[in-house]
Structures are given as structure tokens and as C-alpha cells.
Amino acid sequence: MSKNIPEKVSNRLTLYHSILAEYMEEGIESISSPQIAQRLGIDDSQVRKDFKLLNNAGKCRVGYLVSELKDSIEKTLGFATVKDAFIVGAGHLGLALAKYDNFNSYGLNILALFDNDPHKIDIQVNNKQIFHISKLPNLAERLNVEIAILTVPRQFAQQVADYIIQSSKIKYIWNFTPAVLKVPPHIKVWNENLIASFVQFACKDFE
């Protein structure tokens, strides 16, 4: 997988990727750094610096080849390496993520969902089954799933996290709850902090 791509850069790379996908659909073959920069409201030399990391030369006065650039980004960000994951919590957010087909093209393969509500068990969402949470450790073991996407309500976040990491397979938690989880050091947590995101939005753009 991608070695030393800084956070900010990989963030921008995915935005470039999205723009490139759009250009591909429209059949446009080349794209210039100022075009991309303007679209994202950033500096064009920034765009070129990022592209330099991809080892993908552009052509003066013309720009970069859309398809080559797109491939490079995919390779660099490791979209080809598929990682399997479980969604824990089949509420609206969990279901939304289960339906988010894009994940697949970006190397995240969601295998199943888990919940403790008996009414939800065995329902299929986007070809993924909802299981009772008690089945998780066993299935994680059998299917060799290391990633749990946590979408339960805040107040249950810690106890559910405690439960799922009993399965020695689960090593990564993508935490969509606002709780700051307490976990042992071998478990990696990535906080999807919507509040933080909104605050940044608010701080940055409102006058």
C-alpha cells in the first residue's frame, strides 16, 4: 500500500480522482493543473506538486492524461488492494454506508452488518446480510475480517467496541460515533468526527 503519502495529500488525491473520473465519463483526455486547482479552490502549483508524487509527467501547454493520472492515483492510494470490513450498527448510518457502492471501487469491501435488534436480523441490504452482533467474533475469525466500521449510537459505542475487539481478528475500528474510544494499543481507531468536520467548515468559511 501507499508508503508515505501525507494525510492532506491523500485527501486531495481522492478529490482529483473524482474529478478525473468525471472527465473520463465525458470523454475528455487531458486536464491541466490550473483547471483542477480552480475547481477545488487551491493553488495550481500545489496540484503539480501532488502529481509529482505519482511519477506521472505532464506536458506543457496541454496538461496531464486523464486516464494515466487516474490509474496512478488508484495505484498510489491502493484502491486495488481490497480490504474486507463489517459494519457494526444497522441504523440509518450503517445502512447508508452499506449502500454506498463507491466503497467497493476504492478497495473497501463490506461483507456484512451487525446489530442487536432482532427485527433487523437476516434482512439483506445491498446484498449484505444483517447478523446478530453475537455472531461477529465467529464470523470475523472465519472470514478473516480485520476492520469494523462502528455506527452504533454514542452511548453504546464503548461497550460495543469492547465486545468486538474480543475477537482477536478485529484490529481496526473506523469510528463514526462521537465517542472517543478507549482501546488497547494494538487496536487502531480512526475517528470520523463529523462535529470536527462541521466546526472546520464553520470556522473556515463563515465570516
Added chain:
Amino acid sequence: MSKNIPEKVSNRLTLYHSILAEYMEEGIESISSPQIAQRLGIDDSQVRKDFKLLNNAGKCRVGYLVSELKDSIEKTLGFATVKDAFIVGAGHLGLALAKYDNFNSYGLNILALFDNDPHKIDIQVNNKQIFHISKLPNLAERLNVEIAILTVPRQFAQQVADYIIQSSKIKYIWNFTPAVLKVPPHIKVWNENLIASFVQFACKDFE
């Protein structure tokens, strides 16, 4: 609102805030920078640097007062300044955000949802009504709503964005779709890029 808080800092501040809220609930009155640092896996001097921005002195050998610190963060990040918003797209993600009560305590007040599916119209979600999208411009005008939270499917993102910014009130779009929107310069877009987030997670933590 908060003047020059850098992105990374405000991100951390919300995480601190979450930990502080937890300490409050547990009745713990003080907290030290190493405690917080360890919980988040960061440097303790980083924590103190961040707190210095809050103008909130700590006490050697004891730490910081939880309630004071929490208040300072709320003041600094502008949680008290309530911003009204509409959710555009009443799918799972839209509904999940509508139910996310936390937003309210962080200064984001969701007034209503909009969709084009007749079956969803007039349903109440967490005391917020779902309206037909055609009602948006008028309501934005009357209620003076400047923020739209876009949660429609990717393929409709651009056209819905085009539609809602016809209302001269809407100035900010919090974009939860993977599309990179094309908007005029007076419209500010904040991309909630789940793919980017996953990629960062993947790049950072997987070996």
C-alpha cells in the same frame, strides 16, 4: 466565530471536548495533558499548546479544570452561535444526520429535510419535517437558512446543487456526496469525503 484556529487544532479540540464531556459525566474535576495525550495517542506538549490557544491556564501537578476547559472549547469553536441548516436528500444518510442529536449542542440546528420522493414528504424525523425539494428556495428565504447539507445520491448531486443555490440564501454546502461540485465562487463547499477518510485510515494504519 473563531478567528484563526487551524484545521488540525480545531479537529483536536473537538476530540478533547468529547473526552471532557465524558469526565464531566463521571464527576471528575480535573484532567492533565498526559492523560488526554495518551488517550488520543498524541504528544502531551501538543495538548498544552492547543490549550494555550484557549487562554485557560492549568495548574502544575494537577492539570486543567474539566468544566472550565470544556466551556472554553465551546466558546472558541463557536458552539453557542447557532447556525440553521437544511438536509437535502432524505435517504439513509440524510435521516442519520437528522437524528444525530449531537449537532444541536455543537451549534448546528437542522430545521428540515428535503427530498423529491412523494412517499417521504410530510414525514417527521426527529421533529423535523420532510418537504418536497421544490419548497426549498421559498423556505430558505423565509427562514433565512444559508447552509444546505447535501446527502443525495452521487448522480444527482450536481443538479440538486445547481437547484438549491438558485435560492440566493443558500451560501454553504456541506457535501456528503462523492461528487466534486461545480459552483460559483460565492458558494462555499465543504466536502465530507468518506473515501478520502478511508484512504487516510488505510494508508496510515495498515502495515
Added chain:
DNA sequence: AACAAATAAAGAAAAAAATCACGATTTAAA
């Protein structure tokens, strides 16, 4: 009262990221 340990504070240094600036190249137009 003296000492040790924990911690804050603050400045210095280092690292990372973004921006600037300019030369080189290519294309299109005059």
C-alpha cells in the same frame, strides 16, 4: 522542612506543507 515526582509553560528547533517565482517547453496564432 527538604526532597522527589508530576506537570504546566514557554521558547527553540525541526519537520511538514503551502506558496511563490521563474525558467523551460509547447501550442496556437499572427
Added chain:
DNA sequence: TTTAAATCGTGATTTTTTTCTTTATTTGTT
């Protein structure tokens, strides 16, 4: 063919962010 404009590539500069280091303060212990 010459010129002008657009664009890449990249080194230099600036800004931002993080980490390191030292000093001072507080508390508990002997």
C-alpha cells in the same frame, strides 16, 4: 517563422505544525 500565451517542473521561501528541551510550580512524602 516569430511571437505570445499557457502550462509544466522545480528550487526557494514562507508559513504552519509538531516535537523537543528547559525551567518553574505544585503536591505528596519522608
